Amino acid sequence: MPNTFTFVAVSLMGIAAPSTALLPFQNYKMDGPPPPVIVGKDLLPTYKPFSIIREFESGKTATKEVAEPKPKEKRLICKGCNENENTALAFFQEQGIRDRNALATILGNIKQESNFHANICEGGSRITYNACRWGGYGLIQWTSTNRYHGLGDFAKKYGGNPSALHTQLRYLTNEVQWQRIEDRLKTPGKSIDRYMNYAYSWIGWGIHGARTHYARDYANRMITVEI
Numbered sequence: 001m002p003n004t005f006t007f008v009a010v011s012l013m014g015i016a017a018p019s020t021a022l023l024p025f026q027n028y029k030m031d032g033p034p035p036p037v038i039v040g041k042d043l044l045p046t047y048k049p050f051s052i053i054r055e056f057e058s059g060k061t062a063t064k065e066v067a068e069p070k071p072k073e074k075r076l077i078c079k080g081c082n083e084n085e086n087t088a089l090a091f092f093q094e095q096g097i098r099d100r101n102a103l104a105t106i107l108g109n110i111k112q113e114s115n116f117h118a119n120i121c122e123g124g125s126r127i128t129y130n131a132c133r134w135g136g137y138g139l140i141q142w143t144s145t146n147r148y149h150g151l152g153d154f155a156k157k158y159g160g161n162p163s164a165l166h167t168q169l170r171y172l173t174n175e176v177q178w179q180r181i182e183d184r185l186k187t188p189g190k191s192i193d194r195y196m197n198y199a200y201s202w203i204g205w206g207i208h209g210a211r212t213h214y215a216r217d218y219a220n221r222m223i224t225v226e227i
């Protein structure tokens with residue numbers, strides 16, 4: 001039986017032309033590639049959020065990925081405190097100390113020692129580090145030869161002014177005296193009196209003074225905010 005072939009003619013006009021419908025990211029002219037397509041959990045393409053930036057002089061349109069919003073963090077600030085006090089409060093929280101009483105104890109000791117003047121020499125003179133040749137100097141009145149010269153050496157090694165607040169805060173938390181009690185200060189839930197006992201081995205004060213009174217006042221003035 002002879003083979004029979006059936007020829008089917010297909011008109012080129014019958015082939016569907018590509019759709020001219022614009023994809024979601026094609027509703028404006030752009031010179032570069034389209035934004036990346038992300039396959040979601042339902043296997044359908046989704047698109048990362050983009051913002052449109054118009055460059056009026058060049059007539060071009062660019063795209064910029066929108067950053068994910070940063071989650072807010074709760075921090076303690078001291079209501080009515082000055083800039084140096086709040087700078088120190090923020091610094092110690094960044095070191096991992098979050099307990100209100102522990103933070104208040106640290107601030108109370110610094111206030112007793114220097115009233116948060118980084119450039120103060122024992123006796124009250126406001127002078128540079130190199131000019132203080134007697135007594136203690138700085139935030140916690142570094143007095144012993146090793147600790148006083150340690151501040152200057154730290155500033156030279158890591159960069160900074162030994163008479164400046166930020167340099168002294170960094171040096172303070174790098175001293176071995178601080179590191180011995182740091183974990184205890186990071187342990188929450190203790191009283192100011194208990195934290196004050198730890199602080200004695202850090203500063204080694206000769207006169208207690210009003211440091212505990214200052215600490216209680218700081219604790220009462222701290223409020224929680226979101227940043």
